[in-house]
Amino acid sequence: MQKTMNSITDSLEWESNLKTVNSLVISKILRESKLNESDSTHWESIAYQNPITGGKAVFLARAILFLEIHNENYSARISLLENTSMMDEKVAIHHFSLAPNPANSSCKVYFENIKNDFVLSLKNVLGQTLLETKVAANTHSLEIPLATFDEGMYVVTINDNISIHELKKLIIVR
Numbered sequence: 718m719q720k721t722m723n724s725i726t727d728s729l730e731w732e733s734n735l736k737t738v739n740s741l742v743i744s745k746i747l748r749e750s751k752l753n754e755s756d757s758t759h760w761e762s763i764a765y766q767n768p769i770t771g772g773k774a775v776f777l778a779r780a781i782l783f784l785e786i787h788n789e790n791y792s793a794r795i796s797l798l799e800n801t802s803m804m805d806e807k808v809a810i811h812h813f814s815l816a817p818n819p820a821n822s823s824c825k826v827y828f829e830n831i832k833n834d835f836v837l838s839l840k841n842v843l844g845q846t847l848l849e850t851k852v853a854a855n856t857h858s859l860e861i862p863l864a865t866f867d868e869g870m871y872v873v874t875i876n877d878n879i880s881i882h883e884l885k886k887l888i889i890v891r
Contacts, residue, residue, distance in 0.1 A: 731772025734763045738774040742781070754888065757782070757842075757870045781842060783872045783884055812883050813875055819888035826859045826873065828852070835877035839887070842870055863889050 741756055763771060764778035764786065779786055814827045826837065832854055839848035839861065847866065852859060852875075861873075868891050874884040 729772075730766075730770055731774065734766070734771050734774035734778075738763060738777045738781075742777075751867055751869060753869065754890065757888070782870075782886065783840075783842075783844075784886075812881055813873075813885070815873060815885055815887055818886075819890045820863055821890060822862070822864050824861045824863055824887060826861060828856055828858065828875075831855070831875070831877065831881065833877040833879055833881075835875050835881060838874045838876070839866075840872045840874065842872070847871070 737759055741759060744750065745756055760778045760782050763774050764782055764784050766775050768775040778784075812829055812831055814829075816825050816827065818824065831852075834854050835852055837850050837852050837859065838846050840846050848861065850859075866889055868889050871887045871889065872884050873887050874882070876882045
Protein backbone atom coordinates (compact mmCIF):
# COMPACT_ATOMS: atom_id res chain seq x y z
CA MET A 718 0.00 0.00 0.00
CA GLN A 719 1.42 3.33 -1.02
CA LYS A 720 1.12 6.20 1.44
CA THR A 721 0.45 9.63 0.04
CA MET A 722 0.85 13.10 1.45
CA ASN A 723 -2.91 13.59 1.07
CA SER A 724 -3.49 11.61 4.23
CA ILE A 725 -2.06 14.49 6.28
CA THR A 726 -4.71 16.95 7.40
CA ASP A 727 -3.87 20.63 6.98
CA SER A 728 -4.87 23.01 9.72
CA LEU A 729 -2.95 26.12 8.64
CA GLU A 730 -2.15 27.74 5.30
CA TRP A 731 1.59 27.16 5.71
CA GLU A 732 1.01 23.43 6.19
CA SER A 733 -1.06 23.23 3.01
CA ASN A 734 1.61 25.21 1.11
CA LEU A 735 4.42 22.98 2.30
CA LYS A 736 2.49 19.86 1.37
CA THR A 737 1.78 21.23 -2.12
CA VAL A 738 5.40 22.24 -2.77
CA ASN A 739 6.80 18.94 -1.47
CA SER A 740 4.28 16.96 -3.49
CA LEU A 741 5.23 18.80 -6.69
CA VAL A 742 8.96 18.45 -6.02
CA ILE A 743 8.65 14.73 -5.39
CA SER A 744 6.27 13.98 -8.25
CA LYS A 745 7.89 16.18 -10.89
CA ILE A 746 11.47 17.18 -10.24
CA LEU A 747 12.83 14.13 -8.48
CA ARG A 748 11.10 11.76 -10.90
CA GLU A 749 12.19 13.95 -13.84
CA SER A 750 8.61 14.29 -15.07
CA LYS A 751 7.60 17.15 -17.31
CA LEU A 752 6.24 20.23 -15.63
CA ASN A 753 2.96 21.62 -16.86
CA GLU A 754 1.13 24.93 -16.54
CA SER A 755 -0.84 23.69 -13.56
CA ASP A 756 2.37 22.95 -11.64
CA SER A 757 3.79 26.41 -12.22
CA THR A 758 0.44 27.96 -11.31
CA HIS A 759 0.50 26.14 -7.95
CA TRP A 760 4.07 27.29 -7.29
CA GLU A 761 3.29 30.87 -8.31
CA SER A 762 0.23 31.08 -6.06
CA ILE A 763 2.43 30.06 -3.13
CA ALA A 764 5.47 32.16 -4.13
CA TYR A 765 3.51 35.42 -4.08
CA GLN A 766 2.07 34.87 -0.60
CA ASN A 767 3.31 36.66 2.48
CA PRO A 768 5.95 34.41 4.11
CA ILE A 769 4.56 35.14 7.57
CA THR A 770 1.30 33.37 6.78
CA GLY A 771 2.51 31.18 3.91
CA GLY A 772 5.51 29.74 5.74
CA LYS A 773 8.70 28.11 4.50
CA ALA A 774 7.00 26.87 1.33
CA VAL A 775 6.81 30.46 0.05
CA PHE A 776 10.62 30.63 -0.07
CA LEU A 777 10.88 27.14 -1.59
CA ALA A 778 8.42 28.06 -4.36
CA ARG A 779 10.31 31.29 -5.05
CA ALA A 780 13.58 29.39 -5.35
CA ILE A 781 12.10 26.80 -7.70
CA LEU A 782 10.69 29.56 -9.93
CA PHE A 783 13.86 31.69 -9.72
CA LEU A 784 11.84 34.58 -8.28
CA GLU A 785 13.29 37.30 -6.14
CA ILE A 786 10.47 38.95 -4.24
CA HIS A 787 11.01 41.50 -1.51
CA ASN A 788 8.05 41.83 0.81
CA GLU A 789 7.36 45.33 2.05
CA ASN A 790 7.76 45.78 5.78
CA TYR A 791 5.55 48.42 7.27
CA SER A 792 5.71 49.57 10.83
CA ALA A 793 2.66 49.24 13.04
CA ARG A 794 3.43 52.73 14.37
CA ILE A 795 1.21 55.32 12.77
CA SER A 796 3.84 58.04 13.10
CA LEU A 797 6.22 56.15 10.80
CA LEU A 798 3.54 55.50 8.22
CA GLU A 799 2.63 59.18 8.07
CA ASN A 800 6.23 60.19 7.52
CA THR A 801 6.61 59.92 3.75
CA SER A 802 10.36 60.41 3.88
CA MET A 803 10.60 56.98 5.53
CA MET A 804 8.88 55.25 2.63
CA ASP A 805 11.05 55.33 -0.47
CA GLU A 806 9.49 54.12 -3.69
CA LYS A 807 11.47 51.41 -5.40
CA VAL A 808 12.01 51.95 -9.09
CA ALA A 809 12.20 48.75 -11.10
CA ILE A 810 14.71 48.79 -13.92
CA HIS A 811 13.81 46.46 -16.75
CA HIS A 812 16.45 45.82 -19.38
CA PHE A 813 14.49 43.34 -21.50
CA SER A 814 11.03 41.97 -22.24
CA LEU A 815 9.67 38.82 -23.89
CA ALA A 816 6.90 38.62 -26.48
CA PRO A 817 4.82 36.63 -26.91
CA ASN A 818 4.75 35.04 -23.50
CA PRO A 819 3.39 32.35 -23.31
CA ALA A 820 5.06 31.41 -26.59
CA ASN A 821 4.73 28.53 -29.01
CA SER A 822 7.37 28.24 -31.74
CA SER A 823 9.48 31.35 -31.07
CA CYS A 824 9.84 34.27 -28.70
CA LYS A 825 11.28 37.68 -29.39
CA VAL A 826 13.46 39.33 -26.74
CA TYR A 827 13.45 43.14 -26.75
CA PHE A 828 16.38 44.93 -25.10
CA GLU A 829 16.41 48.45 -23.68
CA ASN A 830 19.54 50.62 -23.32
CA ILE A 831 22.11 47.94 -22.60
CA LYS A 832 25.50 49.61 -23.06
CA ASN A 833 27.75 46.56 -22.58
CA ASP A 834 28.02 43.20 -24.32
CA PHE A 835 26.07 40.58 -22.38
CA VAL A 836 25.05 36.92 -22.33
CA LEU A 837 21.48 35.73 -22.78
CA SER A 838 20.67 32.31 -21.29
CA LEU A 839 17.63 30.06 -21.37
CA LYS A 840 17.37 27.65 -18.42
CA ASN A 841 14.85 25.04 -17.36
CA VAL A 842 13.31 25.02 -13.89
CA LEU A 843 16.11 22.79 -12.65
CA GLY A 844 18.63 25.53 -13.51
CA GLN A 845 20.18 23.67 -16.44
CA THR A 846 21.34 25.98 -19.23
CA LEU A 847 19.69 24.93 -22.49
CA LEU A 848 20.69 27.90 -24.64
CA GLU A 849 23.37 30.55 -24.19
CA THR A 850 24.33 33.29 -26.62
CA LYS A 851 26.54 36.38 -26.52
CA VAL A 852 24.78 39.59 -27.52
CA ALA A 853 26.47 42.81 -28.60
CA ALA A 854 25.84 46.09 -26.79
CA ASN A 855 22.98 48.25 -28.09
CA THR A 856 21.20 45.27 -29.67
CA HIS A 857 17.48 45.99 -29.82
CA SER A 858 15.97 42.53 -30.29
CA LEU A 859 16.74 38.85 -30.71
CA GLU A 860 14.53 35.91 -31.65
CA ILE A 861 14.71 32.62 -29.74
CA PRO A 862 13.49 29.55 -31.66
CA LEU A 863 11.50 27.31 -29.30
CA ALA A 864 10.50 24.39 -31.53
CA THR A 865 13.04 22.02 -29.96
CA PHE A 866 12.02 22.76 -26.36
CA ASP A 867 9.33 20.90 -24.44
CA GLU A 868 6.21 22.62 -23.21
CA GLY A 869 6.69 24.13 -19.76
CA MET A 870 8.30 26.93 -17.82
CA TYR A 871 11.77 28.32 -18.51
CA VAL A 872 13.86 31.22 -17.24
CA VAL A 873 15.54 33.75 -19.55
CA THR A 874 18.45 35.65 -18.00
CA ILE A 875 20.76 38.40 -19.15
CA ASN A 876 24.08 39.11 -17.49
CA ASP A 877 26.81 41.57 -18.42
CA ASN A 878 29.08 40.71 -15.43
CA ILE A 879 29.19 44.41 -14.52
CA SER A 880 25.86 45.83 -13.47
CA ILE A 881 23.06 43.80 -15.04
CA HIS A 882 21.72 40.47 -13.90
CA GLU A 883 18.05 40.14 -14.70
CA LEU A 884 15.71 37.23 -15.27
CA LYS A 885 12.22 36.68 -16.60
CA LYS A 886 9.97 33.65 -16.77
CA LEU A 887 9.05 32.23 -20.18
CA ILE A 888 6.17 29.77 -20.66
CA ILE A 889 6.11 27.49 -23.70
CA VAL A 890 2.70 26.10 -24.70
CA ARG A 891 1.75 23.95 -27.67
